[in-house]
Amino acid sequence: MLRRFPYDGEGRIVLQEGYLVYECNTSCMCSEECPNRVLQRGVNVKLEVFKTRHKGWAVRAAQNISRGTFVCEYLGEVLNDQEANRRGERYDQVGCSYLYDIDVHLNTGGRSRRGPSRVPRIKPFVIDATKHGNVARFINHSCSPNLVNYQVLVESMDYQLAHIGLFASRDILCGEELSYDYRYKLLPGRGCPCHCGSSGCRGRLY
Numbered sequence: 001m002l003r004r005f006p007y008d009g010e011g012r013i014v015l016q017e018g019y020l021v022y023e024c025n026t027s028c029m030c031s032e033e034c035p036n037r038v039l040q041r042g043v044n045v046k047l048e049v050f051k052t053r054h055k056g057w058a059v060r061a062a063q064n065i066s067r068g069t070f071v072c073e074y075l076g077e078v079l080n081d082q083e084a085n086r087r088g089e090r091y092d093q094v095g096c097s098y099l100y101d102i103d104v105h106l107n108t109g110g111r112s113r114r115g116p117s118r119v120p121r122i123k124p125f126v127i128d129a130t131k132h133g134n135v136a137r138f139i140n141h142s143c144s145p146n147l148v149n150y151q152v153l154v155e156s157m158d159y160q161l162a163h164i165g166l167f168a169s170r171d172i173l174c175g176e177e178l179s180y181d182y183r184y185k186l187l188p189g190r191g192c193p194c195h196c197g198s199s200g201c202r203g204r205l206y
């Protein structure tokens, strides 16, 4: 890492994708205004939930958002692997899942579909935003996303229980739909069509 903090003076993330973000916490001598406290201060941009034609609900920017800006955290119940697999089978049957794997290797895994066809996993904790969550639960997948996910450590240094922060990966215009790459594994079979609409669309969500 070339810089001292993962954020610049404006609170925008400058850390390379795939690295853990360590924010200051109650053990630090710094104040609440410390530039290394971003996710813990909460959402600071205007967002709007809206209905799409083919993807259900979605979220769009209600203001311009510059690259690196923290958008929101993915919140929900924290489940162990066993419970997540049990619930995942049920969610797969209805074709809509709010499960998010907390995975340190975001570049190589991220989020896998759950259910009978899943591949062996070693990721023990999963966030389920089905019943308890925030605006992040409405953010859809895109094969050419404008958000990037980082694992952020605040009070706990256990990366398996990291916060998941969504940051703008480029400048986003007011009105643009927000999206990130779910990184579902493409398994044999028909799967589920992707409706992200981007020119680089892989065609399938999974």
Ligand SMILES: C[S@@+](CC[C@H](N)C(=O)[O-])C[C@H]1O[C@@H](n2cnc3c(N)ncnc32)[C@H](O)[C@@H]1O
Pocket: 054, 055, 056, 057, 058, 095, 096, 097, 098, 137, 138, 139, 140, 141, 142, 193, 194, 195, 196, 205
């Ligand atoms: C975390 S939820 C996102 C919010 C969801 N659209 C809703 O109405 O609540 C994930 C689900 O949204 C749908 N979805 C998200 N991105 C999609 C895409 N690019 N194409 C098709 N369906 C998508 C799938 O049903 C997926 O399981």
